[in-house]
Amino acid sequence: MATAAPGKTAESTDAGLGGGGAWRAVTAGVIAAFVGFASSFAVVLEGLAKVGATHAQAASGLMALLVTMGICAIFLSLRSRLPISIAWSTPGAALLAGSAVPHGGFPVAVGAFLVTGVLIVASGLWQPLGRWVSAIPAPLANAMLAGILLPLCLAPAQAVKSDPAIGLAVVLTWAVVGSVRKLYAVPAAVVVAVVLIATTTHIRTDTLGPMWPHPVAVAPHFTVAAVVGIALPLYVVTMASQNIPGIAVLGANGYHPRPGPLFGWTGVFSLLSAPFGGHAVNLAAITAALCAGEEAGPDRSRRYRAAATAGGVYILLGLAASAAVALVNAAPPHIIEAVAGLALLGALAGSLTAAMADPGQREAAVVTVVVTVSGVTFFGVSGAFWGLLAGGALYGVRHWQSRRAAAAAPAGVPAQPQGAGPAGGPAAAGPGPGPSEPDRS
Numbered sequence: 001m002a003t004a005a006p007g008k009t010a011e012s013t014d015a016g017l018g019g020g021g022a023w024r025a026v027t028a029g030v031i032a033a034f035v036g037f038a039s040s041f042a043v044v045l046e047g048l049a050k051v052g053a054t055h056a057q058a059a060s061g062l063m064a065l066l067v068t069m070g071i072c073a074i075f076l077s078l079r080s081r082l083p084i085s086i087a088w089s090t091p092g093a094a095l096l097a098g099s100a101v102p103h104g105g106f107p108v109a110v111g112a113f114l115v116t117g118v119l120i121v122a123s124g125l126w127q128p129l130g131r132w133v134s135a136i137p138a139p140l141a142n143a144m145l146a147g148i149l150l151p152l153c154l155a156p157a158q159a160v161k162s163d164p165a166i167g168l169a170v171v172l173t174w175a176v177v178g179s180v181r182k183l184y185a186v187p188a189a190v191v192v193a194v195v196l197i198a199t200t201t202h203i204r205t206d207t208l209g210p211m212w213p214h215p216v217a218v219a220p221h222f223t224v225a226a227v228v229g230i231a232l233p234l235y236v237v238t239m240a241s242q243n244i245p246g247i248a249v250l251g252a253n254g255y256h257p258r259p260g261p262l263f264g265w266t267g268v269f270s271l272l273s274a275p276f277g278g279h280a281v282n283l284a285a286i287t288a289a290l291c292a293g294e295e296a297g298p299d300r301s302r303r304y305r306a307a308a309t310a311g312g313v314y315i316l317l318g319l320a321a322s323a324a325v326a327l328v329n330a331a332p333p334h335i336i337e338a339v340a341g342l343a344l345l346g347a348l349a350g351s352l353t354a355a356m357a358d359p360g361q362r363e364a365a366v367v368t369v370v371v372t373v374s375g376v377t378f379f380g381v382s383g384a385f386w387g388l389l390a391g392g393a394l395y396g397v398r399h400w401q402s403r404r405a406a407a408a409a410p411a412g413v414p415a416q417p418q419g420a421g422p423a424g425g426p427a428a429a430g431p432g433p434g435p436s437e438p439d440r441s
Contacts, residue, residue: 022305028296029309032085032287036310037066037317038187040090042340043152044279045328047096051230052106053277059325060216061277066318068273068281073311076265082255083291083307084262085246085284086269086314091237092116092280094344095148095230095384098375102226106277111220112230113279117270119235120243120280124264140391141240143355143365147372147387148237149348152341159338166196166335174342183290186343193339197331213321215276233384238280239263241347246283253292254300360402364395 041062048058065088073086102108123129159167173192178185243266247259262283269281287310290296296306328336355365368391375383 022297022302024295024297025303025305026309028290028303029306029311030313031295032284032290032306033310033313033317035183035187035290036087036284036287037314038190039343040088040093040340041324042190042328042336043090043097043343044088044093045325046152046337046340047093047099047279048277050097050099050101051109052101053109054106055325055329056214057106057216057218057277059213059322061273061279062324063213063215063318063321064273064276064278065281066314066321068269068278070311070314070318072265072269072281073314074308076262077304077307077311080257081301081304082250082257083253083288083296083303084250084257085288085291085307085310086266086281087242087284087287088278089234089238089242089280089282090344091145091148091241091347092234094152095233095237096279097340098148098151098384099230100375102223102230104221104223104226107218107221108223108226109230109279110218110274110277111222112226112234113274114220114271115222115227115231116234116238116280117267117274119231120238120267120270120282121264122267123239123243124260124262124267127260136236136240136388137361137364137392137395139355139358139361139365140368140388140395141236142351143368143391144233144372144384144388145237145241146348146351146355147369148384149344149351150369150373151375152337153344153348155334155337155341159334162334163332166193166200166332167338169196170335170338171342182346186339189339189342193331193335194327197327197335201330201332213319217275218277220275229385233388234280236388237384238282242282242285245285246288249285249288250292253289255292360398361395364391364398367391367394 044062044065045058048061053061069086069088073084076082076084076086096109102112119129156167156171160171161167170189170193174185174189177188243259243263247257247262250257266282270278273279273281284291288307291306291310292303296303352369355369356362368387370387371390372383372387374387376386378386
């Protein structure tokens with residue numbers, strides 16, 4: 001557990017600051033919740049709609065996610081006295097946004113959400129399952145994520161084409177604010193989009209639907225195709241892109257909780273949100289840095305207040321879920337998708353950089369991206385699964401060839417990696433600069 005600085009107790013540290021440390025924690029929590037919500041709620045609504053949710057079901061799903069996220073964050077932070085930040089699975093929502101309505105509609109998707117929750121719980125209770133996810137080659141996992149994100153990241157360009165005035169205003173706001181403080185770029189774009197939609201679009205009140213949230217329970221239906229095509233990819237991207245990085249962010253800030261119980265509890269809260277349309281609850285990664293870092297105050301032992309505050313704000317934001325859906329419904333085509341695409345550009349850049357960093361595995365990563373982006377569907381199973389399968393098959397072949405080449409090489413002569421040399425292009429021209437570091441901001 002984190003402790004106060006040597007020679008000072010936690011109480012004396014806060015007292016010496018005149019209570020300022022507590023206010024910094026509260027402020028950091030409020031900012032983290034707002035950034036987490038504003039940066040990706042459009043992705044969540046887009047994902048739920050693409051797998052068959054009605055407007056009422058999408059609002060219910062958004063509300064269920066926010067409320068369960070909030071309760072989970074408060075519970076884990078107060079229980080552990082650590083800044084355990086919770087979020088929804090943004091990569092998982094992006095996966096859903098690139099999917100088609102499953103045969104059987106939204107109840108089948110809800111069944112897949114429940115399976116994902118069970119798998120996350122199992123990862124917490126049975127460590128080998130979590131290790132298997134970690135054993136997926138990083139280039140392939142990042143390539144699958146890049147293939148999921150790429151179609152969504154095209155939306156800003158499409159928005160500029162379809163509605164130049166609003167589209168350009170949103171994109172320029174994102175670019176200008178991002179050049180000053182990257183963390184606030186997407187929330188600023190959201191504010192501009194809301195203002196422009198409200199002032200330039202004729203909104204019929206009879207099409208908005210109820211503004212007060214109303215939970216809608218959905219009876220789940222389970223199919224093999226949805227388990228393979230939705231549940232398994234959703235589980236993989238949630239664990240690989242949210243839960244495992246979330247633990248890493250905590251570790252980077254000096255907190256070292258046991259991962260298993262945290263995974264298990266996020267799976268439990270995923271199961272609680274799924275019957276009402278929530279796809280997955282998990283550890284936060286980007287906003288976790290706000291609650292676990294210096295922004296939450298100098299006393300590391302009391303930064304858990306920031307994560308708990310964020311949880312409370314998430315619960316309050318859950319009351320605005322129906323209003324968020326009404327905004328999306330009233331928006332011109334591609335504008336909300338553009339905000340979602342801008343929110344995912346950083347994740348796309350990071351996943352592509354990590355996927356292509358190793359020249360020996362680059363070909364398998366490219367195959368994974370291409371097959372995933374293609375959206376091919378076989379037996380009702382989505383392209384994300386087939387992309388990972390195709391890339392994994394090529395990765396296995398190349399790995400086997402490399403091992404054979406290494407075994408056959410004379411002693412003291414290193415074997416040439418597969419994919420390098422004359423057929424690999426630049427590798428034949430001699431050494432060049434190493435791979436660039438992914439954007440970790």
